[in-house]
Amino acid sequence: MKNSRVIFVVLFISLLGNGLALSKEAVAPVLAREVVVPFATFSSSSDGIGNSGPISVSGTQGKGRIKSLTIKVFSKTIDFEKEGLINQLKGTDSNSYQISYEQNPKGYKGRVLKVTFYAGTSYAQKIILIKDNGSVNILSPMAPTIE
Numbered sequence: 001m002k003n004s005r006v007i008f009v010v011l012f013i014s015l016l017g018n019g020l021a022l023s024k025e026a027v028a029p030v031l032a033r034e035v036v037v038p039f040a041t042f043s044s045s046s047d048g049i050g051n052s053g054p055i056s057v058s059g060t061q062g063k064g065r066i067k068s069l070t071i072k073v074f075s076k077t078i079d080f081e082k083e084g085l086i087n088q089l090k091g092t093d094s095n096s097y098q099i100s101y102e103q104n105p106k107g108y109k110g111r112v113l114k115v116t117f118y119a120g121t122s123y124a125q126k127i128i129l130i131k132d133n134g135s136v137n138i139l140s141p142m143a144p145t146i147e
Contacts, residue, residue, distance in 0.1 A: 036119045038062075038093040052101045057115055065090040066117075066126075073113045074132045088138045092117055092125045 043058035052073065059069035059080075066089040069080040080086045094117040102112045111132040116124050127139040 036093055036095050038095050038119075042094075042097070044099070046099065049101055050103055051111060052113065055099060055101075055113065057097070057099060061092070061094065064093055066092050066094070071113070071115065071128070071130060073130055074111060074134075076134055078130065078134075078136060083136070085136060085138065089126055091140075093119055094125060095119060 039061045041058075041060050043056070045056035046054065048054050053075060054072070056072040057069075060067045066080075066086065069086065069089065071078045071080075078085075080089065096118045098114075098116045098118070100114045100116075102114070104110065105112050108131065113130045115128040115130075117126045117128075119125050124141045127141065129137040129139070
């Protein structure tokens with residue numbers, strides 16, 4: 001199945017000081033097949049938290065990528081198409097996202113908004129970091145694997 005994802009569940013059990021790590025073979029019965037049902041459109045807004053101010057995220061998606069994305073935060077509107085950032089979101093078939101905020105994270109004096117797009121229940125496909133100075137970073141985490 002083209003859009004299916006396999007979620008690997010790795011179990012680690014410690015019994016009264018006797019550590020027991022399970023092999024892939026032992027974990028195989030609990031593997032699940034998951035088919036991602038991606039968004040066509042998405043939109044959410046918040047009054048914010050702390051000093052973040054109001055936040056909104058909206059966009060469209062199709063054919064394995066985010067087609068449009070607008071994020072409003074820190075009294076700024078970031079249109080990913082107009083800013084030339086939309087192509088960095090190719091390969092995203094998201095069906096959930098999380099919005100979080102941090103004040104003065106390590107290494108930066110200021111505010112940062114983080115929007116993480118997920119496929120399935122745990123695989124982060126894209127992470128967008130927006131600083132209050134207007135800079136935008138788009139990260140593409142690696143897919144989870146099992147050895």
